Amino acid sequence: MRERIGEFAAAAAPFPPDVEENFFLPAIVEGTYPWFTKVTVLIWLTVGLLIVFFLWAYRDPKLVPTKRQWIAESIYGFARNNIAVDMIGREGVRFAPYFTTLFLFILVNNLFGIIPGIQFSPNAHIAFPAFLAVISYVLFIAVGIRRHGLLKYLKVQLVPPAPAFVLPILIPIEFFSNLIVRPVTLALRLFANMFAGHMILLVFTLGGFALMNANALLFPVSLVSWLMTVALTFLEAVIAILQAYIFVVLTASYVQGALAEGH
Amino acid sequence: MDLAQITGSLGAVGYGLAAIGPGIGVGIIFAAYIQATARQPESARMTQPFMWIGFAVVEALALLGIAFGFVFSPPQ
Numbered sequence: 336m337r338e339r340i341g342e343f344a345a346a347a348a349p350f351p352p353d354v355e356e357n358f359f360l361p362a363i364v365e366g367t368y369p370w371f372t373k374v375t376v377l378i379w380l381t382v383g384l385l386i387v388f389f390l391w392a393y394r395d396p397k398l399v400p401t402k403r404q405w406i407a408e409s410i411y412g413f414a415r416n417n418i419a420v421d422m423i424g425r426e427g428v429r430f431a432p433y434f435t436t437l438f439l440f441i442l443v444n445n446l447f448g449i450i451p452g453i454q455f456s457p458n459a460h461i462a463f464p465a466f467l468a469v470i471s472y473v474l475f476i477a478v479g480i481r482r483h484g485l486l487k488y489l490k491v492q493l494v495p496p497a498p499a500f501v502l503p504i505l506i507p508i509e510f511f512s513n514l515i516v517r518p519v520t521l522a523l524r525l526f527a528n529m530f531a532g533h534m535i536l537l538v539f540t541l542g543g544f545a546l547m548n549a550n551a552l553l554f555p556v557s558l559v560s561w562l563m564t565v566a567l568t569f570l571e572a573v574i575a576i577l578q579a580y581i582f583v584v585l586t587a588s589y590v591q592g593a594l595a596e597g598h
Numbered sequence: 599m600d601l602a603q604i605t606g607s608l609g610a611v612g613y614g615l616a617a618i619g620p621g622i623g624v625g626i627i628f629a630a631y632i633q634a635t636a637r638q639p640e641s642a643r644m645t646q647p648f649m650w651i652g653f654a655v656v657e658a659l660a661l662l663g664i665a666f667g668f669v670f671s672p673p674q
Contacts, residue, residue, distance in 0.1 A: 354668050421647070520658060527661035534664065581654035584647065 350545040352537040358459060358530070377457050381443045385436070411435050414583065422587035423594065430590060433474075437467065438583045441525065445575035448533060449568050456575075458529040461522065464582075468522035471586040476514075479593030491595065513592075521585060528578045532571045539564040613667045620660035627652045 349356070362368035363376070392407035400408060414435035419427035441458065448456030457463050479488040493509045494502065543560035546553045604611075631649045635642045 417647070520655075523662060523665075524654065524658035527658065527665040531661045531664040534668075577650060577654060581651060584651055588651075 350541045352534065352541050357533070357537055360455070373455060374457050374460055377444070377447055377453065377455070378463070381440060381447070381457075384443060385439055410439065414438050418580075418583055418587050422584060423591045426594070427587065427591075430587065434583050434587060437586070438579050441467070441582055442576060442579035445529060445579055446572070448529060448575065449536075449571045454536075456529045456533065458525055459533050461526045464522040464525040464529075467525075467582070468518040471521060471582075471589065472518035474586070475589040475593045478590055482594055488593070492593065517589060521582060525578055525582055528574055532567075532574055535567055536564055536571065539567060609667045609671055612670075613663050616663035617660055620656050620663075623656040623659075624653060627656060 360373045362370075362372050364371055369375075389407055392403045396404055411431070415428060415431035418438070419431040419434050421427075423430065444457050444463070446456075447453045448459070476488075479492060482488070483491055492513055493506050495505055495509060497505055539560050543557040543564070546557035546560055627649060631645060634645055
């Protein structure tokens with residue numbers, strides 16, 4: 336059922352949307368696939384935006400903040416107080432710069448999914464959430480080993496406070512869920528949210544065109560489909576912010592778990 | 599001789615079944631938050647981060663359902 340539909344010039348698009356066509360975007364310059372596509376340009380754009388924003392906001396800082404300084408400080412304050420210090424405690428402050436950067440990087444990438452003209456989030460490619468999850472994974476293990484030493488860290492991470500006879504079952508479970516599943520779910524959660532969000536918007540948009548070209552009775556239903564697209568775009572905005580927050584909060588929680596004193 | 603046969607997309611049926619669990623889970627999380635706030639309104643701000651964390655973790659399963667529908671789909 337993948338025939339091309341639509342006599343309207345702008346509407347000739349296959350329905351249901353194809354993963355290959357909509358997610359693996361073509362190279363911008365011939366022969367540079369996959370190194371120079373819309374996705375990589377967006378990643379560089381995110382990095383550039385963040386660097387430029389913070390350099391500009393902190394040009395000539397004053398004690399009574401200017402408006403742009405206040406915005407930058409509010410964002411950093413949110414990541415420092417509500418994420419780093421709330422989750423880790425007083426020593427969370429030294430993680431606050433990384434958490435701010437991580438939060439803003441994921442947030443800007445997620446918001447690219449709904450900005451008109453761009454409408455594609457680089458986090459819909461598993462590579463980017465996967466690598467961010469690997470960094471979080473290395474971070475909480477390295478922090479734990481540096482604090483406790485290797486053996487004591489393994490004891491803290493893998494041995495829950497439980498009676499001795501049940502530990503042979505619990506330790507493999509803890510090992511699997513702490514040291515194997517955590518980076519996988521971190522990456523997969525972010526990726527699946529962005530992938531599914533893009534897919535849903537595609538389904539309703541292309542579905543509107545499909546309905547429009549189906550027959551005269553279904554023509555008005557295409558308007559309903561496009562209204563759903565608008566409503567879901569707002570939902571996507573909420574999801575974008577929420578998923579960025581969740582990624583960083585969970586990383587902070589894992590760091591806190593690694594730093595915790597053994598029982 | 600086949601006694602019964604399913605045709606069409608089994609993936610769609612699978613996703614429908616996979617959406618039951620997270621649907622109930624998200625409902626329980628928000629019900630717990632509303633009840634806790636009703637019992638003690640001052641705790642609302644303190645428990646809100648846990649609500650969002652719980653929601654995202656449960657929602658991840660629902661979205662894995664959507665994503666794996668494409669991973670497991672039969673080759674065209």
